[in-house]
Amino acid sequence: MxxxxxxxxxxxxxxxxxxxxxxxxxxxxxxxxxxxxxxxxxxxxxxxxxxxxxxxxxxxxxxxxxxxxxxxxxxxxxxxxxxxxxxxxxxxxxxxxxxxxxxxxxxxxxxxxxxxxxxxxxxxxxxxxxxxxxxxxxxxxxxxxxxxxxxxxxxxxxxxxxxxxxxxxxxxxxxxxxxxxxxxxxxxxxxxxxxxxxxxxxxxxxxxxxxxxxxxxxxxxxxxxxxxxxxxxxxxxxxxxxxxxxxxxxxxxxxxxxxxxxxxxxxxxxxxxxxxxxxxxxxxxxxxxxxxxxxNIGVSQSGNERSKKNFVQPEDLRVEIASFEQGLRLFTFQEIQKATENFSSRNRINGSVYRGGFGRGKILAVKRMKLDVSKEVKLLKNINHFNLIKLQGICQNDATFFLLFEYMKKGSLRDWLNSQSPDEIGSWTRRIQIALDVANGLHYLHSFTKPAYVHGDIRSTNVLLNTSLRAKIANFSLARAVVNETSSVSLTNHVVGTRGYVAPEYIQTGQVTSKIDVYAFGVVLSELVTGKDAIIVQDGREVMLSAAVVSITKTEYAESELISFIDQRLICDDRTELALRMAQLSVACLTEEPTKRPSMEEVVSALLKIRADAFN
Known part of the structure; x- marks a missing residue:
């Protein structure tokens, strides 16, 4: 006893x-x-x-x-x-x-x-x-x-x-x-x-x-x-x-x-x-x-908890550079000229981005810009996440700036999706991982930076792939800080972004919240599912891919029509149910009312579940 x-x-x-x-x-x-x-x-x-x-x-x-x-x-x-x-x-x-x-x-x-x-x-x-x-x-x-x-x-x-x-x-x-x-x-x-x-x-x-x-x-x-x-x-x-x-x-x-x-x-x-x-x-x-x-208990985070920081002014760029961490290098223009073979066309990656060899097998991507880069540099200085492209160095030559990034050998997601090689088109599990990489990068920007940032230009050409086909988000020139989920730093009549990816509320009001990234991510997710560009041609006229995917889901035979719309190169993969779940998630991200779109945290959770089921 x-x-x-x-x-x-x-x-x-x-x-x-x-x-x-x-x-x-x-x-x-x-x-x-x-x-x-x-x-x-x-x-x-x-x-x-x-x-x-x-x-x-x-x-x-x-x-x-x-x-x-x-x-x-x-x-x-x-x-x-x-x-x-x-x-x-x-x-x-x-x-x-x-x-x-x-x-x-x-x-x-x-x-x-x-x-x-x-x-x-x-x-x-x-x-x-x-x-x-x-x-x-x-x-x-x-x-x-x-x-x-x-x-x-x-x-x-x-x-x-x-x-x-x-x-x-x-x-x-x-x-x-x-x-x-x-x-x-x-x-x-x-x-x-x-x-x-x-x-x-x-x-x-x-x-x-x-x-x-x-x-x-x-x-x-x-x-x-x-x-x-x-x-x-x-x-x-x-x-x-x-x-x-x-x-x-x-x-x-x-x-x-x-x-x-x-x-x-x-x-x-x-x-x-x-x-x-x-x-x-x-x-x-x-x-x-x-x-x-x-x-069942919702947890909210007050926008007042986010600290406000002033953007660095162009004249303060040298001060900003001086405060960079030790891992970031200040390159000379002569070094960049030599590395890119004087900006040779054979070293051009895309547009004003070049590949450069900087000794001991180290290859970097060199981005040449005429615009002031202080805002982008300040953001890149303060972020550190595997799924966000890493800034390695900077150079200023007169009015021209050069940003040096880690080199992504496989190029952009858009280039990879356009590939016709059977070895390059990947599998549904590979595409789920790419989607998860992009979602993780956005979740970090929206929830773990102070102040919170939106990327503002999420698109398949701004998603880069390394040799292991892991995705990193690039091009932060349009990124900006936001106070919270319901208000923006400013309203603008000058809407910037890429056609096919811009959220409807941004076009209508110029309001900037994290939900414009969610919408653009929904378009990228649709591209991963279908293999198609953000702008497609249907019946002889240009149509937004996002509108086409959403309209299909509203038809009586939505599932069968979606199956015919997904990337036909992967039909033999026999995992079309995964593609359908990704398509459904993309439609949720493309909801016209921004408050009804999921957060990137919710998107990450959904993709983790899809990936886990893919390996069961």
């Missing part, structure tokens, strides 16, 4: 801890590559969306290790802002850290589907790479094997050097209960050998036990993560150097045996934990109840 009463008290104590916790600690199950979440959201994948906000600023701690031991390298690894990374660690933007030094990484954490995540990319460099080693060795447990498998279309046996992986990083936003007690930020900490709850709580002056639903003496497993609550931004003074930090290296030859041993330990742990089944079941039921309850 006494044992039963004791068990009830233990159950009650665990329940109280869990109701105050952001997430329950996943334990060693986070290291298992065969996890699934069919029974409900699992913290062994990523942290679930049970916070007060759907997106927020969050932090990670990464332990410096070669080759990821400098600010630029860690920024690239985690797709984080280089200037912010240097600022919060109180170092310069070209700093190098000693091996094992804890580095604080600020990230934009967003709820996509049912999980929070910060998006990063990783380029495979070794033939020995697996999802397990990417999650545990390159990212030190800040991503999980199972979430990597779900986020990428590649099988583990097709991970070859040069392959780019989507990496969902573990992050979370505070719950309403945590916010009430003063928590503003959550930091994801990767557990090291020897770490324990008491020592970490003392070091960070935080209630780690409550934040993770932990028991007092519970074991923390290396390469798993816990959340640390902070009332203010974490400080570099709270970081330490771990003396026994092994450098990043390919897995050893006995990797399969090591993984079998890891699984054997996991199964032993599960057997021991069988007696706690009732406790786990209670927690899961409570989680599902709270998750469903919070899904």
């Amino acid at each position: 006494i044992n039963q009463i004791l068990f009830c008290f233990l159950l009650l104590d665990a329940f109280i801890l869990y109701t105050n916790a952001q997430q329950s600690y996943s334990g060693i199950s986070a290291l298992d590559c065969s996890n699934n979440d069919k029974s409900g959201p699992s913290s062994a994948f990523l942290y679930t969306c049970n916070g007060q906000n759907r997106y927020c600023k969050a932090f990670l701690i990464y332990k410096s290790q070669p080759p990821f031991d400098t600010i630029p390298a860690i920024s690239t690894l985690t797709s984080s802002n280089q200037a912010e990374l240097a600022r919060i660690n109180d170092v310069t933007e070209d700093a190098k850290f000693p091996t094992g030094k804890e580095v604080i990484i600020p990230v934009n954490c967003s709820c996509l589907g049912q999980y929070y995540q910060a998006n990063a990319t990783f380029t495979i460099s070794s033939i020995h790479t697996t999802y397990y080693t990417v999650g545990t060795e390159a990212y030190q447990g800040l991503s999980t094997c199972s979430s990597l498998i779900r986020a990428n279309p590649h099988s583990e046996f097709s991970l070859v050097p040069g392959t780019e992986l989507n990496v969902p990083l573990r992050c979370a936003c505070p719950t309403s209960n945590q916010t009430k007690v003063g928590t503003k930020y959550l930091l994801t900490y990767s557990v090291s050998f020897g770490d324990n709850i008491t020592a970490l709580s003392d070091r960070f002056n935080a209630s780690i036990k409550n934040a993770n639903g932990l028991q007092e003496k519970e074991t923390l497993f290396p390469l798993t993560t816990i959340l640390i609550p902070f009332p203010t931004e974490p400080s570099s003074s709270q970081t330490i150097i771990h003396k026994e930090q092994s450098p990043f290296s390919p897995p050893s030859e006995n990797y399969p045996e090591r993984r079998r041993r890891s699984k054997r330990k996991l199964y032993e742990g599960v057997g021991i934990g069988g007696a706690c089944f009732l406790l786990v079941l209670s927690i899961i039921l409570f989680t599902i109840f709270m998750f469903n309850k919070r899904k």
